[in-house]
Structures are given as C-alpha cells and as structure tokens.
Amino acid sequence: MAEPQKSQVQQLDPNMRLEEKETDGIRWYSPKEAPFQLAGFPWLEQEGLYRRLPAKPSHPIRTPVDQLADCTSGGQVRFRTNSGKLFVKVVLTGSGSMYHMPATGQCGFDCYIGEIGAMKYVSTTRFDHTLTEYTAPLFDWPSLSGESRPITLNFPLYTGVKELYIGLMADASLEAPTSYASDKKIIVYGTSITQGGCANRPGMSYTNILSRRIPYEFINVGFSGNGLGEPELAHILSEIERPALLVLDYEANVGAAENLQRTLPEFIRIYRERHADVPILVCSRILYARDRFEPELAALCDIRRSIAQETVASLQEAGDRRIEFFDGGTLLGNDYDECTVDGVHPTDLGFQRMADGLEPAFRRMLETGKEG
Numbered sequence: 546m547a548e549p550q551k552s553q554v555q556q557l558d559p560n561m562r563l564e565e566k567e568t569d570g571i572r573w574y575s576p577k578e579a580p581f582q583l584a585g586f587p588w589l590e591q592e593g594l595y596r597r598l599p600a601k602p603s604h605p606i607r608t609p610v611d612q613l614a615d616c617t618s619g620g621q622v623r624f625r626t627n628s629g630k631l632f633v634k635v636v637l638t639g640s641g642s643m644y645h646m647p648a649t650g651q652c653g654f655d656c657y658i659g660e661i662g663a664m665k666y667v668s669t670t671r672f673d674h675t676l677t678e679y680t681a682p683l684f685d686w687p688s689l690s691g692e693s694r695p696i697t698l699n700f701p702l703y704t705g706v707k708e709l710y711i712g713l714m715a716d717a718s719l720e721a722p723t724s725y726a727s728d729k730k731i732i733v734y735g736t737s738i739t740q741g742g743c744a745n746r747p748g749m750s751y752t753n754i755l756s757r758r759i760p761y762e763f764i765n766v767g768f769s770g771n772g773l774g775e776p777e778l779a780h781i782l783s784e785i786e787r788p789a790l791l792v793l794d795y796e797a798n799v800g801a802a803e804n805l806q807r808t809l810p811e812f813i814r815i816y817r818e819r820h821a822d823v824p825i826l827v828c829s830r831i832l833y834a835r836d837r838f839e840p841e842l843a844a845l846c847d848i849r850r851s852i853a854q855e856t857v858a859s860l861q862e863a864g865d866r867r868i869e870f871f872d873g874g875t876l877l878g879n880d881y882d883e884c885t886v887d888g889v890h891p892t893d894l895g896f897q898r899m900a901d902g903l904e905p906a907f908r909r910m911l912e913t914g915k916e917g
Contacts, residue, residue, distance in 0.1 A: 566710070567715055570714060570715050571630065571632060571712040571713065571714065571715065572712065572713055572714070572715040572717075573634065573710045573711070573712050574710065574711050574712075574713065574719070575709075575710060575711075576622040576624075576709055576710075576711055577589075577593065579721070580624060580719060580720055580721035581622055581623070581624045581711070581721075582622070582623040582624065582721065582722050583620070583621070583622055583623075584619075584620065584621040584622075584623065584756075584762045584763070585597070585617070585618075585619040585620035585621055585700070585762070585763065585764055585765060586617075586620055587730075587764055587785045587786075588600070595617050595620060595700065595705065595706045595707075595709070596614055596615055596617075596705075597614045597615075597616070597617070597618070597619070597620075597764070597765065597766055598610070598611070598614035598766070598781060599781065599784075602777075602781050603780065603781060603784065604776075604777035604780045604781055605777060606775075606777055606778070606781070607771070607775070609768070609770070609771045610768050610771050610775075610778070613740070613768040613769055613771060614768070615638055615705035616701070616702065616703050616704060616705055616740065616769075617700035617701050617702075617704070617705060617706045618700070618701075618702040618703070618740045618741045618747075618750065618752075618765045618767060619700070619733075619741075619750070619752055619753065619756075619763055619764060619765025620699070620700030620706070621697055621698065621699055621700065621753075621756070622696075622697070622698040622700075622709075622711065623695070623696070623697050623698075623722035624695075624696055624711075624719060624720065624721065624722055625693050625694065625695050625696065625718075625719070625720040625721070625722055625723075626693065626694065626696060626713055626717050626718055626719050626720070627690055627691055627692055627693045627694070627717055627718045628690065628713035628714040628717030628718075628719075629684075629685070629686045629687040629688065629689050629690035629714060629717075630682070630684065630685050630686070630687065630712070630713065630714050631656065631682070631683040631684050631685075631696070631711070631712065631713060632680060632681065632682050632683065632711070632712030632713075633654055633670060633680070633681055633683060633698070633709065633710070633711060633712070634679075634680045634708075634709070634710040634711075634712065635654065635670070635672075635678065635679055635680075635681075635706060635708070635709055636677065636678050636706070636707040636708035636709075637652055637677045637678065637701070637704050637705065637706060637707065638677070638704055638705030638706070638707060639652075639677060639704045639705070640652065640674060640675050640676060640677050640704075641674030641675070641704075643703065643743070645742075645743050645886050645887050645890065646703065646742055646743035646744075646886070646890075647743075647745050647746070648672075648674030649669050649670070649745060649746045650701075650702050650703065650741065650743065650744045650745050650746050650747060650749070651674075651701060651702060651703040651704055652672070652674060652701045652703070652704045653669050653670045653672070653701060653746060653747065654669070654670045654681075654683070654698050654699060654700060654701065654747065655667075655668065655669040655670070655683075655698070655699050655746045655747050655748045656668050656669075656683040656684065656696065656697070656698055656699075657696070657697045657698075657699075657748060657757065658694050658695065658696060658697075659694075659695055660695050660723055661723075661725075661756070661757060661758070661759070661760045662757075662758060662760070664697060664757045666748060667683065667684055668682075668683050668684055669683075669746045670683065680712075683698070687714075690714065690717065693718055693720065695722055695723060696722075697722075697757075698711075699746075699747035699748045699753055700747060701747060702740060702741035702742070702744060702747050702750055703740065703741070703742065703769070725760050725761055725762055726760035726761065727760075727761055727789060728787055729761060729762075729787045729788060729789030729914075730761060730762045730763070730764050730785060730787060730788055730789055731755075731759070731761045731762070731763045731764065731788075731789055731790045731792070731907070731911075732764045732766065732782060732785060732788055732790070732791050732792065733752050733763065733764065733765055733766065733767065733792040733794060734766045734767070734772065734778065734782060734791070734792065734793055734794065734795060735766075735767040735768075735772045735792075735793070735794035735795045735797075735798075735828075736767055736768070736769065736770070736771075736772035736794070736795055736797045736798045736830075737767065737768075737769035737770060737772075737890060738751075738767065738794070738797065738830075738831065738889075738890060738891060739751075739752065739765060739766075739767025739772065739794050739795075740765065740767035740768065740769050741753070741765070741767070741896075742769060742890045743886045743887070743890040743891070743892070744891075744892075744893055744896055745892070745893050749893040749896050749897070750765070750896060751891075751896045751899040751900045751903065752765045752767075753765075754896060754897065754899075754900035755900050755903065755904060755907060758900070758904060759904070759907060759908065759911070761789055761790075761911070764785060766778075766782060767794075770798060771798065772794075772795030772797070772798040772799075773795070773798055773799060773804070773808065774793075774795050774799060774804075774805070774808030774809060774811075774812050775808070776808075776811055776812065776815055778812075779811070779812040779813075779815035779816050780815055782816065783815065783816050783818070783819040783820060784819075788820055788823045789823070789824075789911055789914055790823065790824050790825075790826065790907065790910050790911055790914060791816060791820070791823055791824070791825045791826070792825075792826045792828060792907075793809070793812065793813075793825065793826070793827045793828065794828040794830075794873070796828070796829050796830045796849050796850075796853065796873075797830040797831075797889075799849070802845060802848045802849050802852060805849050805852050805853065806852050809827070809852070809853060809856050810856055810860075813825060813827075813856070813860065813868070817865075822867060822914070823867065823914065824867045824868070824869075824910040824911070824913050824914045825867065825868045825869075826868075826869055826870075826871055826906060826907070826910050827853050827856070827857050827868065827869070827870050827871065828853075828870075828871045828872075828873045828903075829846075829849065829850040829853050829854075829870075829871070829872055829873045829874060830846065830849075830873050830874070831873045831874065831876050831877055831881065831891070831895070831899065832846075832874050832877060832881040833881075833885070833888055833889050834881070834882040834885060834888035834889075835888055837882065846874070850872065850874065853870055854870050857869065857870040858870075866913075867910075867913055867914065869906070869909075869910065871903070871906050875902060876898055876899045876902040876903070877891070877895055877898050877899070878898060881895075884898060
C-alpha cells in the first residue's frame, strides 16, 4: 500500500488570528466564517460545534446517542473558489479503529466539484489513520487556477471533528456557493446504516449521495446501534426549523417487534404536534445476507415491516395525507447479499442502490410537501 502523502504545508496554530493564517503560499480559513456554507449541523449557529444534536438538549438523551451525535456524518462545507490547490487541516476526536470500515470513511474528508446534479468526485484525504490530527491535500492543480468552481467537502462519518481549516492559494478567490432550491431541510433518522456504515469514503453514504442529486440541505441523524425511536429524539428533531421531509429509517435497531409497535406511532405523534404538514417517509430495513438462511430472522423482519405498513395506513385513514411507507427490502436487489461488507452494512455498491431506490420517493414526498 502506498504511503500517505506528506504535505509540505506547515501545521497551523489554532490560536492565530485569521489574518495571520498564511503559510507557504496557502491561506487558511475557518469554514465557520462567511462566505463558506456549512450543512448538516442544525445547532451550529447557536453552539459553534460540528455536532448533529444540541450539546444541551431540551430532552434527555442516552449517553451512546450523545456520544454518536459528535460523529459528523452528513456534514458538508460548500463554497466556490478558483484556487488550484486545496488542503484541509483537521483535528479529530478519535483515530481510525473500525475493523470493517476504512479509515477514509470513518475519519476522512472527500471532495466534489460541481453544482448539485452535476457533481464529480475529485479525491479523499490521505493520512496516518492512527493519528487524530492531519493536514492533507485534496487537489494540487496550479495550472487550473483562474476558473471559479463549486466545491463540496464531506465530513467524516464515524468520528467527531474538533477543528477544521481549509487551505487555498493565497491569491485565490473565495465566494459563497449557489443557494439550495429551498431553505428547508431533509432530516433522516436511523441506524448505523443511515450514519454511513460502512462506506469507503464519506461521499458514498446514501444521504450524501442523495444530497448530490436533490438541492436541499440534508441532516443525517443516524446513530449506530442506537436508532431506537425514543420520544426524546422525536421532540429534539421537531426543533429543527424549516423541515421539508422527515425520513424514519430506524427499524433495524429496535429488536423485538413490539418495540417498533410502541415507538413508531408515538414518534410520529410527537413530531406531528409541531409539524402537522411535513411529509414523513417511514422505511423498513434493507435485507441482510442472513435473511436467506435464518427463517426466524426473516419472519421478524416481515412482522416489523407489517407493523410499519399498518401504522402508516392507519394514519392515512385518519386523514394524514403526507405520510408514506417505503419497503427497504426492495432497495438492494436480488443479489442483496453482495451489497454489504458484513452481511448487514452496505458497501458503496449497496449505498448506491439505496440512493437509486429512494430518490424517486424523496422527490415525490418533497412535491407533496409543496401542495396546499
């Protein structure tokens, strides 16, 4: 395996003033300052943290959820620049440590160029995965300086980010990105699969794939092993302003069928108290490789799927016209066992198929939300 690239850019002193942050012809910026646009962190403006839930939530959350909220899955930085060089300086909360997921997905950033609907992948950070700080180039094309390009950087999926600086050529332009089609947000609540386990790099989680196709801000609130549908989470997520769509994709973590029967109607009821007309898409889990060989597991999946379908049907009959059920068992195709790293968590192929299958449903629900 090739050695990680050794950047010649000096380490950045985080105590420097912004106007002093220039080394070796590279000027360093905090993405928390204009004209950068940060997405995926609903409480960033109030708390200044790269975090997916509030540090001081209005309702108590369990310790594992609180810790997982520090993972930056779904976070993005968007901007425009004509710089021929792009670096990132990163301080993480932890190093790469997962046996079934590359450090590039767990701890890395990746880079896309282009507008939503026409983005092209460029590169992923290369770094020593045993460290919690790194400086890495994302591209180095001085000859291409001059043309302003839209840039999107995806945050790590399975670790937290304490500090991030973006390095551009000192004389490069820096502009705000193109606005989204709406200031409303797509919120996706779920499990480790929602969080992005086990994509090779951040841009290949299914919510990030969809964010390259649908011009809305996405909020990823997937919590590995902890998507239990707690009412406290329903209250907290209902505080996110201007929702366009809520997706509930947490069945895989609930265990016994009665847990879904208990939590799903209550979660929806709580959310509807604040957002009576926001479209809600309820998804059942994808198929696991073991489903072929363990009849009891497949039967449990069928029971939970029926509970979700019946819950949605009951609400529709009661007059809720902005809620739908989506059968996640259809997403990976007949060869679903070839779409995961461990029989459960999708590879990039699996996430691509999930995004392909979910995109029409997301678009349909967004249109529903625009009606009346």
